Amino acid sequence: MTTRIFDGRRRVDAIAADGRGVAYGDGLFETMRVHRGTVPWWDAHWARLQHGAQRLHLRLPEPRQVREEAADLFANDDSANDRGGVLKLIVTRGGGGRGYAPPAAAEPSWLLSRYPVPVAVADGLRARWCETRLASQPLLAGIKHCNRLEQVLARAECIEAGVDEGLMRDLDGNVVSATSANLFVFRDGRWLTPLLDRCGVAGVCRAQLLPALQAREARLDTAALEAADAVFLCNAVRGILPLARLGARAWPAHPAIAAARVALARRHPAFALDVEHP
Amino acid sequence: MTTRIFDGRRRVDAIAADGRGVAYGDGLFETMRVHRGTVPWWDAHWARLQHGAQRLHLRLPEPRQVREEAADLFANDDSANDRGGVLKLIVTRGGGGRGYAPPAAAEPSWLLSRYPVPVAVADGLRARWCETRLASQPLLAGIKHCNRLEQVLARAECIEAGVDEGLMRDLDGNVVSATSANLFVFRDGRWLTPLLDRCGVAGVCRAQLLPALQAREARLDTAALEAADAVFLCNAVRGILPLARLGARAWPAHPAIAAARVALARRHPAFALDVEHP
Known part of the structure; x- marks a missing residue:
């Protein structure tokens, strides 16, 4: 697994200790296939994320930055595995205090991780x-x-x-x-x-x-x-x-x-x- | 806020990026009052944590280490605030892969944080x-x-x-x-x-x-x-x-x-x- 962590637009070294992800599961995620450097149905994944963000009143990162970082995460693919891989995006509401109250101006924290494609199951x-x-x-x-x-x-x-x-x-x-x-x-x-x-x-x-x-x-x-x-x-x-x-x-x-x-x-x-x- | 982060028995600098807390909210927490260096009803808080851990099949850290670290977190209290403070303990299942399956041998990750006591409400x-x-x-x-x-x-x-x-x-x-x-x-x-x-x-x-x-x-x-x-x-x-x-x-x-x-x-x-x- 390779993971990159972001706080708003900034790439950071670690998940914030006051993060609402670990405290409350206060976030959304998408798990996507990567195939020869592209994500099947990227727009549909992003649309679902937006729908979730509306329901939770949660801000999303800039889609362009997420796409660029995701592409970069898979850019050094050695083609040994031409099935690509799995891209997981987690977006949390960011940091914010002890209580349930969502902070008014929280910057979203987000993580991009790369994983191998699971092995296929032959017989069902x-x-x-x-x-x-x-x-x-x-x-x-x-x-x-x-x-x-x-x-x-x-x-x-x-x-x-x-x-x-x-x-x-x-x-x-x-x-x-x-x-x-x-x-x-x-x-x-x-x-x-x-x-x-x-x-x-x-x-x-x-x-x-x-x-x-x-x-x-x-x-x-x-x-x-x-x-x-x-x-x-x-x-x-x-x-x-x-x-x-x-x-x-x-x-x-x-x-x-x-x-x-x-x-x-x-x-x-x-x-x-x-x-x-x- | 002051937070200390632990991976099993070891104190660490950051929450692991593959942590199941941020991925799934796969953890438990306790929010406790600290009063003159003691936690009211500590045993009851720990018993509820144990009950939750049984339900979620999740391992807890050593209670003695948690108590010692918690005491240390409040040890340098300057008595300016003799009401004490608030101690929050989050225990997650630890790290473990992309999928929902809980890893068999995961070490729990845990966080101890110190906060001020909320201001009292006078009139209800x-x-x-x-x-x-x-x-x-x-x-x-x-x-x-x-x-x-x-x-x-x-x-x-x-x-x-x-x-x-x-x-x-x-x-x-x-x-x-x-x-x-x-x-x-x-x-x-x-x-x-x-x-x-x-x-x-x-x-x-x-x-x-x-x-x-x-x-x-x-x-x-x-x-x-x-x-x-x-x-x-x-x-x-x-x-x-x-x-x-x-x-x-x-x-x-x-x-x-x-x-x-x-x-x-x-x-x-x-x-x-x-x-x-x-």
């Missing part, structure tokens, strides 16, 4: 239903904020159970997403994806796939998901990840998923690689 | 009902974790509205707490305080007052609170803070609150000062 993911539920909070639903204890707990369950991913429900039993991916379900010849008006993150890859697959948003319960003909998870780093097992339920490879991967590859060549080299 | 607080609601999440209810965007948003409302504090409800309309204090309501000659099984922080001062006031935990709606004969807020830094106004509703000084302040002062002399010098 094994998942479980997480015991950890997602709380309903319409004010925070959809945005990619830094209050993620639910996901941390859910992910710990997956490790404990030895599965690749976990599917999460809200407290009413509605299926929402995986711990770090959205999900699509194929039923009766069409794609559905859970509504995210109460919780969950509205993924950038999900937003690409909604029109590409003519998918519909819906409330889904566990029975609806388990009865599906095919299920995949998706995010902007890994693209489409077919679900192979969920407890006792197994799904063989399905042509609708192969077609969805082709549709995603048409949206950005970064995800064509996954199709060619599974 | 003016409050409002916050629009921001608290999500129900039994897994996180009661513990003092670092996922605090709801409180940040609620506090921003208070500043915008020019009031001292905000009262918060859950999405079902149950009264829970203020943004940074618990609350007690006096009705029909006895004290009630909201149940915290779905959201809210189980305050250390609240735990002192429950037996001292023979108070009862209950679900309260806004009408029940507004019909109360007296209301106060409380936390371990400021003790008891009478509520004077809530929108159009005004409460004059009430002898039950004066009695509650005496009861709290009996529990710790730090809070006698507030009674003597309001």
